[in-house]
Every structure is written in structure tokens, then in C-alpha cells.
Amino acid sequence: MSVPTTVTMADPLWRPSPKAKQLWAINAALLWLPLFVVQAVALVFHWWPVWVHVTVLGVTIVLAILHVAVVPLWRYRVHRWEISDTAVYTRSGWFTQERRIAPISRIQTVDTERGPIDRMLGLATVTVTTASSAGAVKISALDQDTADRTVARLTEIAGTNVGDAT
Structure with a gap:
């Protein structure tokens, strides 16, 4: 009887751009904006007693600050990516973390x-589409130059790989 060997994989080495923290903070702030608008309208039209306005506004401010200030830092600590001659490997998420490995032989498109905020910050997302039912592998918040080099490298590796990509 053979003893099964345990294989451990190292975490991907590369982080997104440091500007990813700004991108994620801006996106988080934009999510909170409609709630603040609704609260302002409610205050102007006296929909609730003043104590309700103050309580809801206080809770909203605390949660928004946590979301805008803490979550981007946490996500930046978790998000990683790496490309080898055989696979694209990503780790993402901040609350629920996901690890994805896409074999180069399965790449269909890169x-x-x-988006507008990405362009403002000089960032890009590289999407690697494979034959996987789990969907594409995304490498988010890369500097534009890094994204361009990554796309070129993946195209080069995939072009030399004799896989079925299905």
C-alpha cells in the first residue's frame, strides 16, 4: 500500500498595485453615497424623529468609515497573483477568500x-478566460504597464503551449 504524499502550494507572490487600496476605497465610498443621500432627503422632509436621524446617521458613518478605511487594507493583504509557465494562480477576497488556478493549456482568451476609476488611477484588470465552469480568473488592480506585460506574457506562454483550451 502506498502512502499518499501531501503537496502544499505556496501562496502567489505578487500583489496588486499599491493604488488598489485607493481603488477599493473609492468604490466602497461610492456604495455608501446613495444611503447618505437618502438620509439627507429624510432629514429635509422630516420622515423620522430627530433622534432616529442622528442614530441612523451615526451608525452609517461608523460603518462607512470601516468599509472605506479598513476593507481596502484587508483586501490588499489578501489579494495575490502569479503566473508560471504552467498556470495562472490568484488569491482574492476579503471576507470570503478564493484561490483559483487556471492551467495555461486551458486559456481561451486574455x-x-x-473602468473610469481604474483609468483615473492608471490601473487595469486582466481577465483570463478558460474552459472552466467556474468562470474567468481575474487579476485586479494592476498598474497599466504590469497589466500589459502580463497579457503579453500570457499570450506568449499560451501560444507555445499545446493544450486543448476546451
Whole structure:
């Protein structure tokens, strides 16, 4: 009887751009903006007693500050990515963490995406589409130059790999 060997994988080495913290903070702040608008409208039209306004506003401010200030730092500590000659490996999430490994032989497309805030900060997201039912692997918040080099490298590796990509 053979003894099974345990294989441990190292965490991916590379972090997103340090500007990722700003990106995630801005996105978090934009999520809270509608709630503050609703509270302002409620205050103007006296929908609730003053003590309710003050209580709800206080709770909202505390939660928004935590979300905007703490979550981006936490996400930055967790998010990692790496490319080898055989796979694309990512770790992401802040509350629920996900590890994804996409074999190079399964890559179908490599795309770059830049939203308005990404462009403002000089960032991009590289999306690696594979034949996996789990969906694409995303490498978020890379500096534009790093994203371009990553896309070129993945294209080069995938072009030399004789996989089925299905």
C-alpha cells in the first residue's frame, strides 16, 4: 500500500498595485453615497424623529468609515497573483477568500478591462478566460504597464503551449 504524499502550494507572490487600496476605497465610498443621500432627503422632509436621524446617521458613518478605511487594507493583504509557465494562480477576497488556478493549456482568451476609476488611477484588470465552469480568473488592480506585460506574457506562454483550451 502506498502512502499518499501531501503537496502544499505556496501562496502567489505578487500583489496588486499599491493604488488598489485607493481603488477599493473609492468604490466602497461610492456604495455608501446613495444611503447618505437618502438620509439627507429624510432629514429635509422630516420622515423620522430627530433622534432616529442622528442614530441612523451615526451608525452609517461608523460603518462607512470601516468599509472605506479598513476593507481596502484587508483586501490588499489578501489579494495575490502569479503566473508560471504552467498556470495562472490568484488569491482574492476579503471576507470570503478564493484561490483559483487556471492551467495555461486551458486559456481561451486574455482581456484587459479599465473602468473610469481604474483609468483615473492608471490601473487595469486582466481577465483570463478558460474552459472552466467556474468562470474567468481575474487579476485586479494592476498598474497599466504590469497589466500589459502580463497579457503579453500570457499570450506568449499560451501560444507555445499545446493544450486543448476546451
